[in-house]
Amino acid sequence: MTPIRNKENFLVFGSPLIEEAEIDEVVACLKSAWIGTGPRVAQFEADFAAYKGTGHAVALNSCTAALHLSLLAADLGPDAEVVTTPLTFCATVNAIIHAGAVPVLADVDPATMNIDPNEIERRITPRTRAIVPVHFAGRSCDMDAIMDIARRHNLKVIEDCAHAIETEYKGGKAGTFGDFGCFSFYVTKNVVTGEGGMVLAKREEDIAHLKVLGLHGMSKDAWKRFGDQGFKHYQVVECGFKYNMMDLQAALGVHQLKRVEAYWQKRVQIWDRYVAAFSNLPVRRPSPVEAGTRHAYHLFTLLIDETRTGVSRDGFLNHMTAQGIGVGVHYLSIPEHPYYQKTFGWKREDFPNAMQIGRQTVSLPISAKLTDSDVCDVIRAVTHFITPK
Numbered sequence: 528m529t530p531i532r533n534k535e536n537f538l539v540f541g542s543p544l545i546e547e548a549e550i551d552e553v554v555a556c557l558k559s560a561w562i563g564t565g566p567r568v569a570q571f572e573a574d575f576a577a578y579k580g581t582g583h584a585v586a587l588n589s590c591t592a593a594l595h596l597s598l599l600a601a602d603l604g605p606d607a608e609v610v611t612t613p614l615t616f617c618a619t620v621n622a623i624i625h626a627g628a629v630p631v632l633a634d635v636d637p638a639t640m641n642i643d644p645n646e647i648e649r650r651i652t653p654r655t656r657a658i659v660p661v662h663f664a665g666r667s668c669d670m671d672a673i674m675d676i677a678r679r680h681n682l683k684v685i686e687d688c689a690h691a692i693e694t695e696y697k698g699g700k701a702g703t704f705g706d707f708g709c710f711s712f713y714v715t716k717n718v719v720t721g722e723g724g725m726v727l728a729k730r731e732e733d734i735a736h737l738k739v740l741g742l743h744g745m746s747k748d749a750w751k752r753f754g755d756q757g758f759k760h761y762q763v764v765e766c767g768f769k770y771n772m773m774d775l776q777a778a779l780g781v782h783q784l785k786r787v788e789a790y791w792q793k794r795v796q797i798w799d800r801y802v803a804a805f806s807n808l809p810v811r812r813p814s815p816v817e818a819g820t821r822h823a824y825h826l827f828t829l830l831i832d833e834t835r836t837g838v839s840r841d842g843f844l845n846h847m848t849a850q851g852i853g854v855g856v857h858y859l860s861i862p863e864h865p866y867y868q869k870t871f872g873w874k875r876e877d878f879p880n881a882m883q884i885g886r887q888t889v890s891l892p893i894s895a896k897l898t899d900s901d902v903c904d905v906i907r908a909v910t911h912f913i914t915p916k
C-alpha cells in the first residue's frame with residue numbers, strides 16, 4: 528500500500544508555526560547589533576508576566592534551567608528529598624539531582640496521568656522539602672490537594688509547566704500556585720523560542736535571586752554593562768550558571784506569545800476532531816477535562832492496549848511513521864531508565880500506573896501548524912491500523 532504521506536512531506540511531530548512577524552523580528556534583532564540578553568528579553572518577560580497575571584518573570588535558556596534554579600532558590604537545605612512524578616521528561620528529575628536533592632517518585636492517577644496527591648502523601652518523610660508537580664499534557668494537577676499537603680508539611684512547590692502555558696485551575700493560572708512555576712519554549716511547545724524557558728516566582732526576592740543565579744552569579748542587571756548608560760562594573764556575589772535567554776530567542780517569543788490564544792483555539796479544534804474520530808476505536812483517549820479547569824491541549828495521547836487492539840504500541844508507532852506521520856512517546860516512565868534504576872534502586876513495578884501508561888502511550892501531532900488535510904491524514908493513518916471492535 529502507498530503511504531498516506533511520502534518522505535518529502537513527512538508530518539514532523541510538534542513542528543512549530545513560525546510566522547512572518549517572528550522572521551522579521553529575528554532579522555531586526557540581527558541587524559540591531561544586540562543579539563544577546565537585552566531589551567527583547569525584557570519585553571518577553573514583561574509580556575509573559577502580564578499573560579500570566581503576575582508581576583514577575585525571568586527568561587532563561589530552557590525549562591530545565593528554570594527548574595534547576597528554582598530548586599536552588601528554594602534553598603532546600605542538606606539531604607533534601609523532592610517528590611515528583613514518574614511520568615515526566617527526564618529533565619524534571621535531573622534538575623532535582625543537579626540541585627543536590629534526592630528525587631522521590633509518587634505514582635500518577637491513571638485517569639488524569641498527573642501525580643496522585645495520595646501517593647505524594649505516602650512518600651513524605653522527615654527529609655521531604657519540596658514537591659514538583661508536572662501538569663502533564665497541559666492538564667492541571669489537583670492543586671488544592673497539592674498545596675494543602677505542602678502547607679501541612681511546610682514544603683516548597685515548584686510547578687513544572689513545560690506543557691502548561693495556557694493551563695488554569697479554578698480560576699488560577701498554572702505556575703502561580705506554587706513558590707515557582709517553570710515553562711518551556713522548546714521547539715515542540717505551545718510557544719517556541721527554539722530553546723528557552725521562563726520562571727515565575729511568588730516572592731520578589733526570589734526573582735532577584737533567579738536573575739543573579741542565571742548569569743554566573745553576577746550582581747543585578749549585569750547584562751546592561753555594555754549599554755550606552757555608562758560603563759557598569761559587576762560583582763560576582765555567588766557561583767551561578769550561564770542560563771540567560773538571548774534577544775534572538777525572545778524575538779521569536781514576543782510574537783509567538785501574541786498568538787498563544789489563537790493557537791490554543793486551533794489545538795482545541797484538532798483535539799475535538801480526534802476525540803470524535805477515535806470514539807469507536809478500542810483505544811483509550813484522554814479523559815474529559817475536569818470542571819473548573821482549562822487544559823492547554825499540548826499533547827493528545829492514545830493508549831494502545833494490545834489485548835484490546837490486537838496490535839502493539841510499538842507496532843502502531845512504526846505504522847504511523849511508515850505512513851509519513853511523526854508521533855511521540857510521552858513518556859516511558861522514569862524508573863524504566865537504567866541510570867535511575869542503578870542510582871536510586873527504583874523498580875518500574877513500584878509505579879504501576881506510570882509504567883502502564885509509558886508502555887501504551889502514543890502522542891499524535893496537535894500543533895497549530897497542522898492544516899485540515901494534515902489532520903485528515905493523521906486520522907486516516909490511525910483508523911487504517913486500528914479498527915472498531
Ligand SMILES: Cc1ncc(COP(=O)(O)O)c(C=O)c1O
Pocket residue numbers: 588589590591592615616618619661687689690710711712713723724
Ligand atoms: C515535562 C517537562 N519538563 C521539563 C522539560 C524541559 O524543558 P526544556 O527542553 O525547555 O529544558 C520538558 C521538555 O520537553 C518537559 O516536557
